Structures are given as C-alpha cells and as structure tokens.
Amino acid sequence: xxxxxxxxxxxxxxxxxxxxxxxxxxxxxxxxxxxxxxxxxxxxxxxxxxxxxxxxxxxxxxxxxxxxxxxxxxxxxxxxxxxxxxxxxxxxxxxxxxxxxxxxxxxxxxxxxxxxxxxxxxxxxxxxxxxxxxxxxxxxxxx
Numbered sequence: 001x002x003x004x005x006x007x008x009x010x011x012x013x014x015x016x017x018x019x020x021x022x023x024x025x026x027x028x029x030x031x032x033x034x035x036x037x038x039x040x041x042x043x044x045x046x047x048x049x050x051x052x053x054x055x056x057x058x059x060x061x062x063x064x065x066x067x068x069x070x071x072x073x074x075x076x077x078x079x080x081x082x083x084x085x086x087x088x089x090x091x092x093x094x095x096x097x098x099x100x101x102x103x104x105x106x107x108x109x110x111x112x113x114x115x116x117x118x119x120x121x122x123x124x125x126x127x128x129x130x131x132x133x134x135x136x137x138x139x140x141x142x143x
Contacts, residue, residue: 012052019044020053025060026068027053040068042078 001009019027021036027044029037045065048058069077084091084098091098 008052015047015052016054016057020057024064025057026064027061038081040065040080042069042076 015027019029021028024040026040027047029039029041031037042065044061047053048061051058053061065076068080071077082099084093085100087093088098
C-alpha cells in the first residue's frame with residue numbers, strides 16, 4: 001500500500017470514527033476545547049464526493065445536507081445555521097467578521113455581491129425540501 005493510499009484509508013477511518021454523528025447523520029466539527037460545533041458545513045460533502053464514507057453514510061450525509069444547506073431560491077449554503085453574530089465573543093470575531101445576522105454566507109456573496117434573488121428576511125425564509133441535490137442550481141454562475 002502506498003503512502004497516499006494508507007493516508008486515505010486512515011482518513012476514511014477517522015472521518016467515520018471521530019467526526020460522524022449518528023444522531024445528526026453528518027460529519028460535524030469541533031471547537032478547540034473539544035465542544036461539538038453545531039453548524040452544518042458544506043465541506044463535509046467532500047467526504048462523500050471522494051468516497052471517504054461508506055454508502056449508507058454518504059446517503060445520510062447528502063440527505064442531511066439537503067434538509068439543512070439547500071435553498072431552492074439561492075443554492076447551497078456554506079454553513080447553517082447562520083448565527084455567527086451570536087458567537088462573536090466565543091469565536092473572537094473582530095469587526096464584522098461574523099456577518100450580518102440575516103445575510104446568507106455563500107461563496108461569492110458579501111457586501112459587493114449582487115444577488116440574483118432578493119435576500120429573505122430570515123435565513124430560513126422560503127426553504128423547501130427538494131428530494132435531492134441534483135435539481136439544485138447555483139445563482140452565482142454568470143449568465
């Protein structure tokens with residue numbers, strides 16, 4: 001087994017044993033002190049894309065991402081819930097690093113971004129549950 005194959009096998013093992021949450025059906029992060037971070041991050045989907053999870057875990061991870069990260073009107077969120085404004089002290093954010101409470105953290109968004117759809121009044125307004133991610137489209141792509 002090559003060095004990289006061994007590393008990939010170890011990564012698969014660690015993802016499943018340390019980061020997988022059986023109750024949430026998602027790969028969860030942890031804060032420095034060991035406390036579980038309650039946020040769902042888009043980066044966890046890379047484990048499914050690169051086949052670092054078994055089939056059932058991959059399926060559950062995508063289903064969970066569909067429920068928590070996918071918004072038909074906007075695309076897929078980078079993180080949910082979008083409550084970093086409540087964690088400014090805990091995460092030691094400075095200035096406006098936490099963002100505006102009703103903004104949607106997404107790739108390509110920010111103060112200079114021009115959304116193709118109006119911002120909702122809350123991060124979950126209008127969220128629906130599509131059956132899978134294959135029907136999702138990203139409004140961030142150029143026309």
